[in-house]
Every structure is written in structure tokens, then in C-alpha cells.
Amino acid sequence: MSEDSTLELRDLSVGYKEPLISKINKKILPGESIAILGPSGIGKTTLLRTIAGLIRPLSGEISHSYPKRGGIGYIPQRLGLIRHSSVRSNITIGARTRRSRWYPALFPLSRELKNDVDSAMKSLNIEDLADEPVRILSGGQQRRVAIARTLIQKPRIILADEFLGELDTENVKSIIAATKAVIKEIGATMIMVEHHEERAIAIADRIWRIKGNELIEDGDSNQ
């Protein structure tokens, strides 16, 4: 992975009108995964949304050279799936970002697009649900769909907001394994907000904790 994919947060302050977290100075190298821990309402989601480009920073700078189309994969807390569309349609949205905006419109039945979506569904064990509308799926199945939609983008960075939710241990284990495998394959960076410390340690290389309005980093969580 090239040095281009480094993400740098310089003197970053995030929040709405008033800063929730101030003076963040961090450098994230390609392939690193980071978990953000902290109590509810402290600004974890706001930080993630600011990095995703959905909110303007109050001050400071976010620098990266991710492509505008498909460079960032964002899984919000509520997953952001289109409930009335099928699993396949939801995942195809992710696949669109790797092509020009006209490609799917000109070739809606493209075999290449279909094969991509099929293999993404297979890697997360949801190929049997391809034609089901998302609204009838269980929480675990919906999470797999959201992850497949993001992974098929092959983004440079994945921003995931409590994407494991309240799943049971078995589901968490298999989703973590699937996510890790694909992240390794595409060499993406991952920043996730997590409530459970054990889960965060299981996935992440680095742990950021938010205390007061400061961001403090632990040592390497694998040590």
C-alpha cells in the first residue's frame, strides 16, 4: 500500500458549535486498525462522521488522498441499509463506487458487476439471502450485508460505528474473522467506534480513548 493512503489529523477539533474533542493530532498508516472507546455522548460518532466528511471540523485539518468516489466506506450505527431493497441491490450500491458513475447505468446486467456482488455475499455467508428484502433479515444478517456493501467498495479506509451492535459471541467472532480477512486482502485502514473493550482489543491494533474532551491513545493493544 502506498504512503498516499496515510490519514493525518492535525489539531483537529470536532463537535457541533462547541468542541466535543479538541486538539487531535494523529497519523494512521495504511492497514492499521483503530478502535475508539469512551462513554456515550462523548463525541466518538462525531469524530467518525467528521473523518467521513459528513461534518466540517470546527478547526484543524484532516488530510488524506483517498479517492472521492469509493475511497471511504462508512458503516453508521444504524447500518444505513435500504430496507425495502434486496440484499443484492444493497451490496451493488457499494460495487458502483468502483466504477464510473455511468457504468452501472449503461450496463445494468453486467456479468462482472454480478460476479463481484456474488463473491462479496459468499465471503460473508449471505449468498442464500440475495433476493430477500433487507427488512426481513435478522440483526446479524443485516450487519453482514452492511459489511459486504462496504468491503465490496475496496475502500482505503473503513469507518464503522458500533457495527457489531449487540450481537452474540458466535456472530461477533465470525463477522470479525470475515472482516479481518477482507481488510487484510484489500489493505484498508479501519477506524471503529466500539462499546465493548474486549471486542475492540480483538480487532484493533491501536486503541483511542476519549476522556473529557481529549483523545488519549493506549499502547499497542496486542501487546
Next chain:
Amino acid sequence: MGFTLLLLAWLSLDDLVEDWSQVESAPEKLEIFFTEDLWPPDWSVLEAEVWVDGSLHKPNGDICDESIELFCSKAWTGMVVTVKMAFISTIVGFIFAVPLASLAAGNMTPLPIAIPARVLLAGLRSLPSIIWALLFAIALGFGPLPGILAMTLYTIGYLGKLQYEAMEGISNAPLESAMAMGLNHSERLFHVVIPESSNELLSQLLFMFEYNVRHGTVLGLVGAGGIGMYIDNYINPPFDYDRAFALLIVVFVVVVVIDLISMFIRSFVTEEGDVKRPKWWTVLLPAGVAADYYKKLSKFKGKNRSPDESE
């Protein structure tokens, strides 16, 4: 709060109405009008016109060569024209309303774009379709075309407003994911916003069709054709109110049928849309057989559910 609003409404009404004594004789007047003029409805509007030589004719004077006489009647031919006018205006209006609504929706575009789009939509619907019809009738002459153009413009303004409000009502999460991914405006519209608000959009589209069918009857008053033209003829001298009443009942039946169709179509995108739904032909089955069919369906429904609680 509710009581205060009601009291305010009552005080306003009392202020507007100067002579309450006119209400006293109202029931009696209505009864006379209903029993002498409206009732019974004159169902001859469901028949073809019989000329002096005994031949059957359509309202436009053509010979009736249909196997069923109803198809040559004023009610049928007028309703077919009205439904066609409503269909064209609704579809064309919808095609223009959706992109305009997406420009007016606050969660899809910044305010400098959303405000002009909203002003345009407000402008289109602030003139009632009857005024649009009048303008087009002056420009193009009488006939269905001015009616269609009038209803299309009104549909864009009215449907556009309903739709941008529906679009603003969708959950933010799918839209934010799509924005972070870098999808452009039209991709977000077609792949996120439209599927996510499909229930409301469909409901509004079907409501607009029904509205245009009902409104087509009013547009007849300015010579826009359709069933409204016949109603207009009957409520003017020599006052065939019983025939106008029969035509209004036909309009009512068509509106109810559209509502039933709307219910069926929307069932595909409502929360219960994933379960196997009863077929329309079950209404033709004997009650016992239909009950068995519904019982089987409800079992299927039970099996098909996979709630989140299972985790």
C-alpha cells in the same frame, strides 16, 4: 391545547357567519333538493343514446358497434377520457416532480439550491388546476389537451411538495453512507432515496392519480372534456341533477376502485410486504374456502419471520 384551538375555530366561525337563522331551514331545503332533484339517480347515463330511427349511438354521434351497450354510454366514454387524462398528467407530472423534489429536499441539496426549487414547486401549485386549465383553454381552445397540461403542472407542484417532504423523512443513515461513499446526487436519488421512501412515493403517486380523476370532473367545467363535461351539462339548465348524481356515483365507484388498487400495490413495499399476500380472486371463493386459504397464509407468515430477537 386541543380545546383552545377548537374554541378559536368556533369564535372565528361565529365572527364570519352573520345570520345563524339560515341554518335552521337548511335540513328542510336539503331534503327537498335530495328527494325532488337528486333521488333516484337517473341511470340512463349508463346506456347508449337512442336516436329516432332506433339506432344506438355514442355521445359523440358515432354508431355504437360495441357488444356491450355500457361501452357507448356517457358514463363510460366520459370516465375513460377522464381516467386517460388523469393517467397522462399523473405520470408526466411524477417524472418531473421526482427530480425537482430531490432538488428541494433539505437532506439532498444545500439551501441555495433547495429554496429556488421549493419556490418553483410552490408557484406551480399556488394556481389551482382549474385556473391553469382556463389559461390553457384560452391558448389552445377547448378539449382534453388544456386539461391534461393543467393537471400536469398542478401535479408537479403538489406531488413535488409531498415528495420532498417524504424524502426529508427518510432515515439519515443510508444517505450518509452513500454520501461518504462518494455517490453523486442522481445515484443517491435512484438507489437510496427512492427505494427508501418508496412506500410514501407510491402512496402519493396513487393518491395524485385518484385526485386527478376526481379533479378531471371539475375541469370539465372549463370544457376540458371527460366525464366532467357531462356533469357540467347536467348541472346547468335544464338541470338534470338526477343524471349528474348518477355520474357522481360512477366517479365515486372509480375512486374506491383506485383506492383498492393502491392498497394492493403498496402492500409490496410496506413492512408486511414480505409475507405472501392473499390473492384478489379469493373474494370470489365461498367464505369457508377463503378462510382456509387465509389460515394457510398466516401459518406461512409465522414461519417466514426471522425477528432480531432470535439472536
